[in-house]
Amino acid sequence: GESVGLHLPTLSVQEGDNSIINCAYSNSASDYFIWYKQESGKGPQFIIDIRSNMDKRQGQRVTVLLNKTVKHLSLQIAATQPGDSAVYFCAENIGPGGSYIPTFGRGTSLIVHP
Amino acid sequence: DGGITQSPKYLFRKEGQNVTLSCEQNLNHDAMYWYRQDPGQGLRLIYYSQIVNDFQKGDIAEGYSVSREKKESFPLTVTSAQKNPTAFYLCASSSGDSLLTNEKLFFGSGTQLSVL
Numbered sequence: 466g467e468s469v470g471l472h473l474p475t476l477s478v479q480e481g482d483n484s485i486i487n488c489a490y491s492n493s494a495s496d497y498f499i500w501y502k503q504e505s506g507k508g509p510q511f512i513i514d515i516r517s518n519m520d521k522r523q524g525q526r527v528t529v530l531l532n533k534t535v536k537h538l539s540l541q542i543a544a545t546q547p548g549d550s551a552v553y554f555c556a557e558n559i560g561p562g563g564s565y566i567p568t569f570g571r572g573t574s575l576i577v578h579p
Numbered sequence: 580d581g582g583i584t585q586s587p588k589y590l591f592r593k594e595g596q597n598v599t600l601s602c603e604q605n606l607n608h609d610a611m612y613w614y615r616q617d618p619g620q621g622l623r624l625i626y627y628s629q630i631v632n633d634f635q636k637g638d639i640a641e642g643y644s645v646s647r648e649k650k651e652s653f654p655l656t657v658t659s660a661q662k663n664p665t666a667f668y669l670c671a672s673s674s675g676d677s678l679l680t681n682e683k684l685f686f687g688s689g690t691q692l693s694v695l
Contacts, residue, residue: 473619499683508585508669508686509622554621556684566637567612567673567684571621 473552475574484542486573488555493536495557500529500540503552503572512540512553542575550577582606585670585687592657592664593695600655600690602670609674611653612684615639616667625668628653657692665694 496517501509515522528541552572560566583604614622624637628647642661668690673682
């Protein structure tokens, strides 16, 4: 399944399925992007990053895709596990005023059903 | 262990009271940030500091104040002027060698502030 935009949608998947979380970023000048995972009551944790000179980067069970033409990021999680349940945020490195201040989207809540 | 520590975990504020949230890091990071998170919302920047003795307002600085007297510490005071202070407050740091450095943020575990 997919989730689009920055309105804190909820994505529900079955354990073992692949998950795709989408994010539309704001500033075309942004050249560095990060995905964070936030579990309930905790601070966000770094998952994976990508620079604008790349369109794909892979980590362990996660892949980030970047489409600069349409200012779109996606996070793919392979073989989703219950421990992946969390809110996922994308962040870009340039804010609305053009300053190099990390700027976050509203997040997507991922729920993994055993 | 290296990391960023926020305290307290939970804090209650009475009307008209100022409260201070603590943030300490031992990562030797130059830059520190305070974000506010409301339920179902993203992170909104309150204040940030790129270097000791200097800090800048973020998007929602009204009703808040900060200081950066030491590299390791960046306390946030929620003043009585902040009329809707109930939120989850997150402190973060990054190595931030220069304004153009692309660095990931390291977050503390947050402080939940509620109004009595």
